[in-house]
Amino acid sequence: MRQSKLFGKTIKEAAKDEISLNARLLNRGGFVEKLMSGVYSYLPLGLRVLDKIKNIVREEMNATGAMEVLMPTLQPKELWDETGRWEGMKDVMFQFKGRGDSDIGLGCTHEEVITDLVRKRIFSYKELPVSLYQIQDKFRNEPRAKSGLLRGREFWMKDMYSFHTTESDFEKYYDEVKLSYLQLFKRCGLDAKIVEASGGIFTEKFSHEFQVFCETGEDTIHYCRECDFAQNIEICEENVGDKCPKCGGEVFESKGIEVGNIFPLETKYSGAMNACFTDKNGERKPMIMGCYGLGPSRIMGTIVEVSHDDKGIIWPKEVAPFAVHLVALGNDEKVFSSADQLYDKLVSAGMEVLYDDREESAGIKLGDSDLLGIPMRIVISNRTLEKNSAEIKMRAEENAELVELDKLLETIKE
Numbered sequence: 001m002r003q004s005k006l007f008g009k010t011i012k013e014a015a016k017d018e019i020s021l022n023a024r025l026l027n028r029g030g031f032v033e034k035l036m037s038g039v040y041s042y043l044p045l046g047l048r049v050l051d052k053i054k055n056i057v058r059e060e061m062n063a064t065g066a067m068e069v070l071m072p073t074l075q076p077k078e079l080w081d082e083t084g085r086w087e088g089m090k091d092v093m094f095q096f097k098g099r100g101d102s103d104i105g106l107g108c109t110h111e112e113v114i115t116d117l118v119r120k121r122i123f124s125y126k127e128l129p130v131s132l133y134q135i136q137d138k139f140r141n142e143p144r145a146k147s148g149l150l151r152g153r154e155f156w157m158k159d160m161y162s163f164h165t166t167e168s169d170f171e172k173y174y175d176e177v178k179l180s181y182l183q184l185f186k187r188c189g190l191d192a193k194i195v196e197a198s199g200g201i202f203t204e205k206f207s208h209e210f211q212v213f214c215e216t217g218e219d220t221i222h223y224c225r226e227c228d229f230a231q232n233i234e235i236c237e238e239n240v241g242d243k244c245p246k247c248g249g250e251v252f253e254s255k256g257i258e259v260g261n262i263f264p265l266e267t268k269y270s271g272a273m274n275a276c277f278t279d280k281n282g283e284r285k286p287m288i289m290g291c292y293g294l295g296p297s298r299i300m301g302t303i304v305e306v307s308h309d310d311k312g313i314i315w316p317k318e319v320a321p322f323a324v325h326l327v328a329l330g331n332d333e334k335v336f337s338s339a340d341q342l343y344d345k346l347v348s349a350g351m352e353v354l355y356d357d358r359e360e361s362a363g364i365k366l367g368d369s370d371l372l373g374i375p376m377r378i379v380i381s382n383r384t385l386e387k388n389s390a391e392i393k394m395r396a397e398e399n400a401e402l403v404e405l406d407k408l409l410e411t412i413k414e
């Protein structure tokens with residue numbers, strides 16, 4: 001992509017009402033634009049990042065044997081009355097009147113809709129287990145939506161629901177999803193820790209959160225550095241400095257951003273909504289359910305919160321909008337024609353390249369390159385061309401290296 005044609009130029013100052021670091025950098029870089037509190041447009045660069053995150057999520061969920069579906073955002077009150085959650089959701093769910101006085105809500109979570117879908121389609125133990133997920137924008141009337149992509153009122157969620165005949169089959173799958181979550185966060189460049197938490201509005205039981213330790217996080221976690229003990233303080237009985245209840249080590253505290261949350265639902269929804277299967281003996285039983293949420297847009301914001309420096313964003317490889325930022329410095333014919341050639345060569349080799357072909361000063365171009373945070377920068381200038389070379393620099397590293405143009409492709413591929 002030629003940067004001269006890119007919609008969404010960088011800007012010097014973030015919009016005044018953006019206070020969070022992720023929103024400020026993403027806004028300056030031309031990744032997102034706020035429409036109103038907690039509601040964002042994704043510009044071409046931002047959409048590329050979001051889509052990459054969604055695709056990683058998709059790959060990892062598919063690898064657990066789950067299947068992707070897409071459920072409606074408009075949901076009828078009657079369905080929510082079956083579980084008695086319509087009233088309790090009033091603060092969170094956008095609820096309004098449709099035609100003919102019908103009550104409608106915008107999807108803030110989909111337990112009711114998926115349970116309805118499954119009870120209409122699955123009847124026998126032979127059809128279980130099944131795990132279904134969707135990647136969809138969700139709506140929640142959040143009271144504090146000042147953290148950029150970390151807390152949207154319209155935001156992206158991957159929500160997955162699994163249905164099982166036995167508790168042990170459920171547990172096996174639940175543990176598998178835990179591992180796949182850790183794997184997908186790692187691919188997104190995030191080090192997420194599994195933290196025990198309450199079940200919130202979903203279940204009376206506990207849940208497991210995936211927390212990325214970060215000072216700007218809203219959650220507080222007590223954890224042990226010697227073992228895997230970690231609890232959200234909303235349920236933790238240990239204080240900082242206490243003995244770890246698991247290994248006798250010490251309890252520490254950290255702020256965290258909740259990037260994912262998974263819940264054993266048992267038969268809460270299947271029982272209330274009569275989502276039953278017939279077992280081997282012909283007996284009807286409610287399905288045992290789990291649900292597994294994570295937020296692609298919050299993940300995007302979290303990556304920026306933990307991976308940046310004073311110059312801008314540092315995208316991890318797998319989620320970066322482009323792999324290479326090719327920058328032509330010097331604004332003369334020779335430089336542009338060499339850079340054009342290199343651009344064509346890289347693109348033909350299947351690389352994702354953003355090519356800064358603008359007539360701007362070196363200062364502006366290099367500054368923008370740091371702000372955008374593409375993992376590899378390749379600079380072509382009169383100075384590099386004197387040596388028939390280009391300069392390669394990784395965004396996350398200090399050192400730059402001159403590489404001969406002939407050897408560039410091999411070098412990059414390493």
Ligand code: ATP
Nearest residue numbers: 142150151152155157258259260261293294295298
């Ligand atoms: P929080 O406690 O932060 O409000 P939650 O526990 O209500 O989140 P869940 O219902 O567990 O969130 O949603 C699953 C996932 O969806 C979360 O782990 C998070 O990654 C994402 N998510 C939830 N609410 C938001 C939001 N308002 N904006 C962006 N992402 C969100």
Ligand code: MG
Nearest residue numbers: 200258260261
């Ligand atoms: Mg949660």
